[in-house]
Amino acid sequence: xxxxxxxxxxxxxxxxxxxxxxxxxxxxxxxxxxxxxxxxxxxxxxxxxxxxxxxxxxxxxxxxxxxxxxxxxxxxxxxxxxxxxxxxxxxxxxxxxxxxxxxxxxxxxxxxxxxxxxxxxxxxxxxxxxxxxxxxxxxxxxxxxxxxxxxxxxxxxxxxxxxxxxxxxxxxxxxxxxxxxxxxxxxxxxxxxxxxxxxxxxxxxxxxxxxxxxxxxxxxxxxxxxxxxxxxxxxxxxxxxxxxxxxxxxxxxxxxxxxxxxxxxxxxxxxxxxxxxxxxxxxxxxxxxxxxxxxxxxxxxxxxxxxxxxxxxxxxxxxxxxxxxxxxxxxxxxxxxxxxxxxxxxxxxxxxxxxxxxxxxxxxxxxxxxxxxxxxxxxxxxxxxxxxxxxxxxxxxxxxxxxxxxxxxxxxxxxxxxxxxxxxxxxxxxxxxxxxxxxxxxxxxxxxxxxxxxxxxxxxxxxxxxxxxxxxxxxxxxxxxxxxxxx
Amino acid sequence: xxxxxxxxxxxxxxxxxxxxxxxxxxxxxxxxxxxxxxxxxxxxxxxxxxxxxxxxxxxxxxxxxxxxxxxxxxxxxxxxxxxxxxxxxxxxxxxxxxxxxxxxxxxxxxxxxxxxxxxxxxxxxxxxxxxxxxxxxxxxxxxxxxxxxxxxxxxxxxxxxxxxxxxxxxxxxxxxxxxxxxxxxxxxxxxxxxxxxxxxxxxxxxxxxxxxxxxxxxxxxxxxxxxxxxxxxxxxxxxxxxxxxxxxxxxxxxxxxxxxxxxxxxxxxxxxxxxxxxxxxxxxxxxxxxxxxxxxxxxxxxxxxxxxxxxxxxxxxxxxxxxxxxxxxxxxxxxxxxxxxxxxxxxxxxxxxxxxxxxxxxxxxxxxxxxxxxxxxxxxxxxxxxxxxxxxxxxxxxxxxxxxxxxxxxxxxxxxxxxxxxxxxxxxxxxxxxxxxxxxxxxxxxxxxxxxxxxxxxxxxxxxxxxxxxxxxxxxxxxxxxxxxxx
Numbered sequence: 001x002x003x004x005x006x007x008x009x010x011x012x013x014x015x016x017x018x019x020x021x022x023x024x025x026x027x028x029x030x031x032x033x034x035x036x037x038x039x040x041x042x043x044x045x046x047x048x049x050x051x052x053x054x055x056x057x058x059x060x061x062x063x064x065x066x067x068x069x070x071x072x073x074x075x076x077x078x079x080x081x082x083x084x085x086x087x088x089x090x091x092x093x094x095x096x097x098x099x100x101x102x103x104x105x106x107x108x109x110x111x112x113x114x115x116x117x118x119x120x121x122x123x124x125x126x127x128x129x130x131x132x133x134x135x136x137x138x139x140x141x142x143x144x145x146x147x148x149x150x151x152x153x154x155x156x157x158x159x160x161x162x163x164x165x166x167x168x169x170x171x172x173x174x175x176x177x178x179x180x181x182x183x184x185x186x187x188x189x190x191x192x193x194x195x196x197x198x199x200x201x202x203x204x205x206x207x208x209x210x211x212x213x214x215x216x217x218x219x220x221x222x223x224x225x226x227x228x229x230x231x232x233x234x235x236x237x238x239x240x241x242x243x244x245x246x247x248x249x250x251x252x253x254x255x256x257x258x259x260x261x262x263x264x265x266x267x268x269x270x271x272x273x274x275x276x277x278x279x280x281x282x283x284x285x286x287x288x289x290x291x292x293x294x295x296x297x298x299x300x301x302x303x304x305x306x307x308x309x310x311x312x313x314x315x316x317x318x319x320x321x322x323x324x325x326x327x328x329x330x331x332x333x334x335x336x337x338x339x340x341x342x343x344x345x346x347x348x349x350x351x352x353x354x355x356x357x358x359x360x361x362x363x364x365x366x367x368x369x370x371x372x373x374x375x376x377x378x379x380x381x382x383x384x385x386x387x388x389x390x391x392x393x394x395x396x397x398x399x400x401x402x403x404x405x406x407x408x409x410x411x412x413x414x415x416x417x418x419x420x421x422x423x424x425x426x427x428x429x430x431x432x433x434x435x436x437x438x439x440x441x442x443x444x445x446x447x448x449x450x451x452x453x454x455x456x457x458x459x460x461x462x463x464x465x466x467x468x469x470x471x472x473x474x475x476x477x478x479x480x481x482x483x484x485x486x487x
Numbered sequence: 488x489x490x491x492x493x494x495x496x497x498x499x500x501x502x503x504x505x506x507x508x509x510x511x512x513x514x515x516x517x518x519x520x521x522x523x524x525x526x527x528x529x530x531x532x533x534x535x536x537x538x539x540x541x542x543x544x545x546x547x548x549x550x551x552x553x554x555x556x557x558x559x560x561x562x563x564x565x566x567x568x569x570x571x572x573x574x575x576x577x578x579x580x581x582x583x584x585x586x587x588x589x590x591x592x593x594x595x596x597x598x599x600x601x602x603x604x605x606x607x608x609x610x611x612x613x614x615x616x617x618x619x620x621x622x623x624x625x626x627x628x629x630x631x632x633x634x635x636x637x638x639x640x641x642x643x644x645x646x647x648x649x650x651x652x653x654x655x656x657x658x659x660x661x662x663x664x665x666x667x668x669x670x671x672x673x674x675x676x677x678x679x680x681x682x683x684x685x686x687x688x689x690x691x692x693x694x695x696x697x698x699x700x701x702x703x704x705x706x707x708x709x710x711x712x713x714x715x716x717x718x719x720x721x722x723x724x725x726x727x728x729x730x731x732x733x734x735x736x737x738x739x740x741x742x743x744x745x746x747x748x749x750x751x752x753x754x755x756x757x758x759x760x761x762x763x764x765x766x767x768x769x770x771x772x773x774x775x776x777x778x779x780x781x782x783x784x785x786x787x788x789x790x791x792x793x794x795x796x797x798x799x800x801x802x803x804x805x806x807x808x809x810x811x812x813x814x815x816x817x818x819x820x821x822x823x824x825x826x827x828x829x830x831x832x833x834x835x836x837x838x839x840x841x842x843x844x845x846x847x848x849x850x851x852x853x854x855x856x857x858x859x860x861x862x863x864x865x866x867x868x869x870x871x872x873x874x875x876x877x878x879x880x881x882x883x884x885x886x887x888x889x890x891x892x893x894x895x896x897x898x899x900x901x902x903x904x905x906x907x908x909x910x911x912x913x914x915x916x917x918x919x920x921x922x923x924x925x926x927x928x929x930x931x932x933x934x935x936x937x938x939x940x941x942x943x944x945x946x947x948x949x950x951x952x953x954x955x956x957x958x959x960x961x962x963x964x965x966x967x968x969x970x971x972x973x974x
Binding site: 147159334360 | 644684
């Protein structure tokens, strides 16, 4: 066999030989099952050391291109024919498991798909979002804090850190909660990637597919999406002006034996209502009587513009009944992805370990920066400032609705939070209204999104009243009124 | 009824009345079912407006302390007795669901619990960890990049951003992968909170509790922990010097019909071996024949010190068979919590949506900073520098083992990655060795951690060779040798 070798090349001789043979095998000029020359023979043909040839053969064997039979020699392996490459766009070329992915209801409602098209369009006024006005995010303060943390902690800020979360941040959270009447210890706080992850961890730890979860109806669409994706059985309990209708809950508990009750007691998403004090106590009593944990989603509990705060469910918890969850995302900076849960009893350790297997930990750097930001009182100042601004925006939007949309519109003005929940007059459908509203340059979240059965919310829509300045919001309501008039 | 009111107080009159009545109800001096005075009567008693009294009664009613019967008056509700407070330390006081949490095997092996005690102890040399030397993390460069991003992007860096991940970072990742021979598009990249989250998402999307997953035996303990927590049936396929024994795989596929094959083809954790080229092709063929997806965990694929890189399984994928996952955690900075997966076909959209319901998104700020850091070529420079340093550390540790631990020790020197996998002489047990090693001031990860049945790894231990400088590592091996001698 003739193999061109170059003794002046920087490529070692064995590699030159190996490359040549490899090429021949791959392009088929060396046929499968053909025997390679004995190493002694090829070495003598090429005028190289026998070890050099043996090294080349060994490299080919390691890659599965040749095999050696003891006492017989080295043979070329038939190439392993890979499956044919799919043509792009040929759906039938996907493997069967891809064409039959487990049913997880991950699709969005058609009405919501429509909202995507408006994103970033100039002059469009969106009331659909779930966060506060990003222009109020304390970006410059946070930049300085990040700098200080990196200069002070350096490498430590880039390591995994405590799996429960950065200890000083857990301490700060315990202090903030205590100031809101919820006594807890940093040892009962677990930092999560936003409250959404807390919800995912708790529900996946406590439920298996097919298990039942009780929710308010309507409720936060991100919770419904999660529970649907996890194939839970979801049972809804109606909401009125006092929050979840706890008097209707007991029958559901008896009938369905849920593994978890998911509730948003403050400035409920989407209705904006608060659970009354009496119902809070009743809920705790039922949790105890029917041995069912309560997940308390307090996503904007501190954004109160008037009225008296009720105690957190967790503050009424005699021990281990309630898992309390909140976040810095809604008010401060959603992109940080830092939330937290408070739990006591064996479930706390279970959640710490379940968090670890799910994503190891939440960014240590972001936690340290958030801790620095929050402790210096800036969080409280930011909250006061936001509350002041948002109260005025709420009043302005309510007035604008009164002015432009009055006929037959039904609203219960919220005492806090982000949302106005609005019933359209007559039998008008929010899903039908949305495309017309988008043409007028405004949007909202249609009520169907928040119900198990989208049809139940057909007449409702949710408006985020904190996200735009008063004048701009009024213009949005004016456009909405035009769309309603056309419908 | 006499209620002391102070007309000079800043507290409104209705609130003074309400507070007084509330106190009486809660301390029992106003008995349940007692009727409150008619509002007209009380108003006249106190010399206040009737509306003031009605406001006080309404506030009490909203809180569930009183109720009104039409035409009859306002009555005190019996207080809702909350369940008794648990005494701390009384385990039987937890609700039943807490005492019977779903079996999720979230406990750690006793041997590993021992490792926690050594954390942070001065003069202790740990070879147990799974990450690289944090002293090499580019903290100062990263600080500057963070600054630049916050100054440039401001608020945008603190919003949710694209749910698939920051588009320019996905583009950079596609470029890096292309340079490693894996052609893909940013549209097929999903950013995750480290590779651990990618693993959690893929396995939870494709499997339900009780479904079967195939893994190498031994394999990454964090994957075993996750799969156990999710109650999957786990089947192990042995590993030899060429990686997973793919010739034994077909029988397992026929017998167990797994929903996923989890593999670490490069510098396998814990054994350090690489899957041969022939086996890679065979694995793709089997994936196709048995309609089973492959999860390729390439956690340190680019940390190669010698030898030729094999193509990624994803590079051999004819379309939609392989989900490829990698991370910036191992080499760069674990505290960032940024990893990524590459997938094509319907499963990609499913994963994007499943990520969204699990934690909405990964920190936009960190993604932007990472993108800036990586594009300017610093990642590649950092990789070259690390590879150079780690190669020397590997050689030094192999030499130290030769010098101090030679008798009967069995090692296959790894061509890259982080780990040396070491067989103890005779029937010595790594679990027995660990406490003795800790007393000598050194530790390691015992082999039992990486096996389905911990007993199978009794004679093995995993050493992280990149984490300490040569001299310090040699001292560690010397201590380990003393512990072995004592055993």
